[in-house]
Amino acid sequence: xxxxxAYNNIGLMNKQMGxxxxxxxxxxxxxxxxxxxxxxxxxxxxxxxxxxASLLLTQVHHDETLSSESKRMEYNQEACDLLSKAYxxxxxELGSTHALTVATQTSLGMALASQVMHHxxxxxxxxxxxxxxxxxxxxxxxxxSDDHATHTTFSxxxxxxAEEHLRKALETALETPRGKQVPEEQLRARNSxxxxxxxQLRGIKTRACATAAQNLAVFLKTRATTIVRAxxxxxxxxxxxxxxxxxxxxxxxxxxxxxxxxxxLFSDLMDPPxxxxxxxxxxxxxxxxxxxxxxxxxxxGEARExxxxxxxxxxxxxxxxSHPDVMSTKYSLAELLEVMGEMEASQHLRQSIVHDYGDxxxxxxxxxxxGDDDGEDDAETKK
Numbered sequence: 001x002x003x004x005x006a007y008n009n010i011g012l013m014n015k016q017m018g019x020x021x022x023x024x025x026x027x028x029x030x031x032x033x034x035x036x037x038x039x040x041x042x043x044x045x046x047x048x049x050x051x052x053a054s055l056l057l058t059q060v061h062h063d064e065t066l067s068s069e070s071k072r073m074e075y076n077q078e079a080c081d082l083l084s085k086a087y088x089x090x091x092x093e094l095g096s097t098h099a100l101t102v103a104t105q106t107s108l109g110m111a112l113a114s115q116v117m118h119h120x121x122x123x124x125x126x127x128x129x130x131x132x133x134x135x136x137x138x139x140x141x142x143x144x145s146d147d148h149a150t151h152t153t154f155s156x157x158x159x160x161x162a163e164e165h166l167r168k169a170l171e172t173a174l175e176t177p178r179g180k181q182v183p184e185e186q187l188r189a190r191n192s193x194x195x196x197x198x199x200q201l202r203g204i205k206t207r208a209c210a211t212a213a214q215n216l217a218v219f220l221k222t223r224a225t226t227i228v229r230a231x232x233x234x235x236x237x238x239x240x241x242x243x244x245x246x247x248x249x250x251x252x253x254x255x256x257x258x259x260x261x262x263x264x265l266f267s268d269l270m271d272p273p274x275x276x277x278x279x280x281x282x283x284x285x286x287x288x289x290x291x292x293x294x295x296x297x298x299x300x301g302e303a304r305e306x307x308x309x310x311x312x313x314x315x316x317x318x319x320x321x322s323h324p325d326v327m328s329t330k331y332s333l334a335e336l337l338e339v340m341g342e343m344e345a346s347q348h349l350r351q352s353i354v355h356d357y358g359d360x361x362x363x364x365x366x367x368x369x370x371g372d373d374d375g376e377d378d379a380e381t382k383k
Contacts, residue, residue, distance in 0.1 A: 001044065004033035008048050015055050020063055027052040038040040043100070046089035050104050053082035056112055060118070069118065076115045083108040097176040099208065102262035103168050106215055109165030113219050117138050117157040117226060126170040161222055166219050174203055176371075181206040182316045190312065202309060207317055210310040214329055224299040300340055307333040 011026035028050055034045040056079040060072045087108055090101040182205045192202065204213050311329040315321055332352050337346035 001034070001037055003035065003132065004030045004044070004048070007033065007349075008051060010050060011055070013047075015051075017060065018062075019060050019281050021054065024117050027055065041089055041092070043090055043093040044375065046086040046104070049082050049086040049089075050100075050107065053079040053086065053111070054107065057083070057107075057114065060114065071120050073115070076111065076118055080108065083111055097172055099178055102172050102208070102212070106169040106212060109162045110215060112162035112165065113222065114157055115376070116162070117222070119158075130194065132342045148200050153340070163216075166212075166216045170202075170209070172365070173206070173209045173212040177206045177209065179206055179208050180317050182313055204309045204313050207314070210313040210317075210325075210329075213306040213310040214332070215216075217303040217310065217336075218332065220299040220303040220306070221332075221339065224296040224303075225339055227296060230381060239280060246354055300336065303336055304333070304340070307336060321352070327353055327356065 007026045007030035011023045011030065012158070014020075014026060030048045031045060031052070034048060038044060056075045059066060059077070060075050066072050083104060087101065088106045089106050151314060187205055196233065202213070204210055231295065271356035307329060311326065311333060312327045314323065314329055318326055320326065326368050330349055334346045334349035334353070337343075337349065
């Protein structure tokens, strides 16, 4: 087991250095040893499996040698499979409330979200390529429409599964708080200040909870904005297809203006008009679109609440507005506010980030001994 642990550490080191191939080999060697010594149902084996999955996800997003989107999807799928197995093992060995189990469940949720985003990216490229090479006939347009329907069904199920894991991870972190947390007197003071407001706090008070909340917020914002972009893309495709049909119809009318009525009848039989949608079908589609828009706004609103609470907790724990985790949450919240159209609030946050970053540089120039607390936090996070 000591040798297996050493190989695991070598894998982590190589991953941090960007030596992905060496990291993968080290993780595989570690898993082989653990498999012989303790079996594939042991928590240690699951730990290395988690790390290997994390490596694959890092490669999906940062490995420039993966030139094709299909290869990235392959790595993403493998990471999902590994994390699913690691989660099952940790769930059985350590229980649902253990920090390592929660960490794997969170990673699985983010991996599933990454997978559906890569599917969406691949489909967009495919549609773009088909649009470039297409002659604009109705058959091609129908093919794209059917592909969109299949893709939407797949996306919804994958998004739902990812959200389920991320929500469960946050729920577990809330029910079993571990690690650093905000002092009770600060929590009571804050709760009393906002008790009269409409905001409803979730009870986030630990660093682990803040991390789980931020992960869910990132997911909800991404899901909402991805759907909006997909809608805009679909609308553009439909408008372009309609233009092509109108142009083709106009050309046909010009060329067939002198044809006999019999020819027109024959043309109608060969290419019968598509049945119009009933009023009930149209009303149903409108209701679904309205509900979907409402759902997107709900996701963005919940993401904002999660970001704001995570930001407060992180600032209270780290006791510094310029800590990297605090700055990260501020930046994510500023991006979300921009998406929601609240430009003034977004700009205010961005200005505070610049101000806090300037304070950090001044303190580093004035006092080289600053940052001891941050060092302890980093070490604790790595554990």
